[in-house]
Amino acid sequence: MYSDLNQRLKADVRLEEGLQACMNCGICTAICPAAEFYEYDPRSIAITVQSGNEEKIAALLQSDTIWYCGQCMSCKTRCPRNNCPGLIISVLRKLSQETGAFIKSRMGRQQYLIVKTIGANLLQFGYCVHPTSLVPATHPEQGPVWRWIYENMQEVYASVGANLDGDGPGALRKISDKDLDELHQIFEVSGGLKLYQTIEYFSQRKAIELGLTDPNGEADMEKYTQYLLNE
Amino acid sequence: MNNKHVAVIGGGIAGMEAASVLARQGLKVTLIEKQANTGGKLNDWDHLFPDFSSPDELVNSLANKTKDSGVNTVCNTEISRIERNGKRFELRANQDVRFFADAVLVASGFNVFDATIKEEYGYGLFGNVITSVDFEKRMKKHGQLHTIQGTAPKRVAIIHCVGSRDAKVGNTYCSKVCCITGIKQAIEISEMLPDCEVFCFYMDLRLYGSKFDSLYLQAQKRHKIQFIRGRLSEAAERADKSIQIKAEDTLQGRPLRMTVDMVILLVGMEPGVSTSQLIQKNQMTVDENGFLKSANMHCARNQSTQEGIFMTGTAICPMAVNETLENARSAATEIIHFFENRRP
Numbered sequence: 021m022y023s024d025l026n027q028r029l030k031a032d033v034r035l036e037e038g039l040q041a042c043m044n045c046g047i048c049t050a051i052c053p054a055a056e057f058y059e060y061d062p063r064s065i066a067i068t069v070q071s072g073n074e075e076k077i078a079a080l081l082q083s084d085t086i087w088y089c090g091q092c093m094s095c096k097t098r099c100p101r102n103n104c105p106g107l108i109i110s111v112l113r114k115l116s117q118e119t120g121a122f123i124k125s126r127m128g129r130q131q132y133l134i135v136k137t138i139g140a141n142l143l144q145f146g147y148c149v150h151p152t153s154l155v156p157a158t159h160p161e162q163g164p165v166w167r168w169i170y171e172n173m174q175e176v177y178a179s180v181g182a183n184l185d186g187d188g189p190g191a192l193r194k195i196s197d198k199d200l201d202e203l204h205q206i207f208e209v210s211g212g213l214k215l216y217q218t219i220e221y222f223s224q225r226k227a228i229e230l231g232l233t234d235p236n237g238e239a240d241m242e243k244y245t246q247y248l249l250n251e
Numbered sequence: 252m253n254n255k256h257v258a259v260i261g262g263g264i265a266g267m268e269a270a271s272v273l274a275r276q277g278l279k280v281t282l283i284e285k286q287a288n289t290g291g292k293l294n295d296w297d298h299l300f301p302d303f304s305s306p307d308e309l310v311n312s313l314a315n316k317t318k319d320s321g322v323n324t325v326c327n328t329e330i331s332r333i334e335r336n337g338k339r340f341e342l343r344a345n346q347d348v349r350f351f352a353d354a355v356l357v358a359s360g361f362n363v364f365d366a367t368i369k370e371e372y373g374y375g376l377f378g379n380v381i382t383s384v385d386f387e388k389r390m391k392k393h394g395q396l397h398t399i400q401g402t403a404p405k406r407v408a409i410i411h412c413v414g415s416r417d418a419k420v421g422n423t424y425c426s427k428v429c430c431i432t433g434i435k436q437a438i439e440i441s442e443m444l445p446d447c448e449v450f451c452f453y454m455d456l457r458l459y460g461s462k463f464d465s466l467y468l469q470a471q472k473r474h475k476i477q478f479i480r481g482r483l484s485e486a487a488e489r490a491d492k493s494i495q496i497k498a499e500d501t502l503q504g505r506p507l508r509m510t511v512d513m514v515i516l517l518v519g520m521e522p523g524v525s526t527s528q529l530i531q532k533n534q535m536t537v538d539e540n541g542f543l544k545s546a547n548m549h550c551a552r553n554q555s556t557q558e559g560i561f562m563t564g565t566a567i568c569p570m571a572v573n574e575t576l577e578n579a580r581s582a583a584t585e586i587i588h589f590f591e592n593r594r595p
Contacts, residue, residue, distance in 0.1 A: 043454065044501060046480075046500075046501035050481065050497045050498045050499045050506055051497065061499070061504050063501060063504075098371075099418075099419070100412075100417040102419070
């Protein structure tokens with residue numbers, strides 16, 4: 021599962037852009053917002069990938085580390101060698117998803133939730149986040165104001181000039197079936213759908229490993245979702 | 252050879268030293284300087300590394316040498332064009348002034364990196380961010396260092412590699428002299444203000460020269476200067492005019508935020524502007540860093556790619572004062588060989 025990682029990383033064109041030669045100066049970590057809050061050090065990630073050490077790269081793919089990056093790309097603006105650790109992270113994440121290494125870490129396992137929410141929203145609504153999908157019961161962190169907005173959705177969005185689920189132009193307008201079909205095709209051709217399936221496949225295996233199964237011994241993804249939310 | 256005439260462009264220390272060596276060998280030498288005085292950038296420096304000696308004394312002794320050896324020094328004159336005429340050269344300056352020479356030595360020096368280009372370090376925006384050149388000028392003029400509020404700084408950060416080894420500003424080369432300049436200035440601050448904490452932020456300490464490492468040791472042992480391995484990502488001014496800086500302490504693997512009273516940027520060397528004008532008009536070539544290119548890096552360092560045009564000092568690449576003087580003497584030797592080997 022974790023063989024030829026170096027070669028697979030280098031096959032991604034983003035690595036060519038992201039890692040030319042790192043001199044370990046730490047300016048990326050110094051500008052990185054994530055590094056201020058987490059045990060996270062983009063410099064050491066760049067050095068690990070540059071070292072080509074298969075064991076260390078495999079460990080990265082299975083770690084929480086690669087999921088802390090917010091993809092703000094501040095690192096790109098500073099690097100004196102024109103590297104971009106944010107892009108290195110993108111490549112590591114994709115490989116972690118493809119190899120199933122993501123199920124080995126708590127942050128990595130969240131990929132399943134993201135596919136089921138943002139991933140599904142994209143294909144269903146044409147929006148990453150849609151007002152109707154942000155249900156107060158599953159998003160208590162949004163607080164009482166959000167609950168009020170959610171319950172008075174039509175009036176609230178109309179009052180700010182949005183065109184929620186309506187035909188024609190405007191923010192939050194309904195995306196036509198024709199456009200959604202095109203979006204679906206893009207995800208199919210570009211490998212996005214396959215990546216969704218891969219994430220689901222490995223997540224099901226993790227659910228079984230954890231004993232989160234139905235009476236037939238199949239993965240119970242409702243239970244797994246609850247597990248992830250409480251993890 | 253005695254009737255040969257050499258024109259030296261640039262009256263900094265490289266030009267002065269080469270001119271006096273050539274004149275002592277019996278050549279006719281004209282030293283042409285665009286400023287009102289010879290001495291170049293050293294006129295602004297307060298102390299030299301690694302021995303804290305006086306640049307003024309050095310410049311004065313070089314001025315005496317050029318005078319005593321019979322060099323014709325012409326100031327306030329900037330050469331804009333060198334024209335080859337058979338085996339001779341015609342140099343044109345401002346106000347239709349012309350010089351004729353059998354060989355030309357370009358000693359046009361370097362430019363200091365413009366720190367405002369690294370906007371994220373706040374030079375020109377925040378009063379307490381200064382450059383290493385400003386430090387020398389202030390020390391020379393006032394003999395003391397104070398913040399924009401007029402107080403003695405209690406904490407100073409010295410930032411290495413500003414404008415050097417940085418693809419973002421287009422300078423990927425090392426300016427070589429900044430590391431030791433930083434250590435020298437850190438020691439000076441510490442001696443002047445014993446209660447002041449001084450931090451040097453570096454990537455690699457490139458202390459290649461004789462006595463450089465012992466100065467580093469002295470800075471750590473005697474002056475308790477702290478060296479933090481990490482490149483600054485940005486500086487921001489706080490309400491009280493102190494400066495907050497961000498870096499990673501890469502040896503600890505931790506991001507670091509620190510508030511200091513002053514920041515000193517160790518600005519690097521860039522190819523001189525006047526050099527680039529000469530190059531355009533005379534088909535002289537430059538290397539990948541924009542400095543004048545040698546005919547051969549090892550055995551013809553002072554020969555340009557144009558026969559009869561030589562170069563010396565920081566017009567070739569960043570170098571320290573002692574290296575510049577050595578290089579000037581080597582240029583003089585190459586010019587003498589050039590005349591000796593040339594058929595009459």
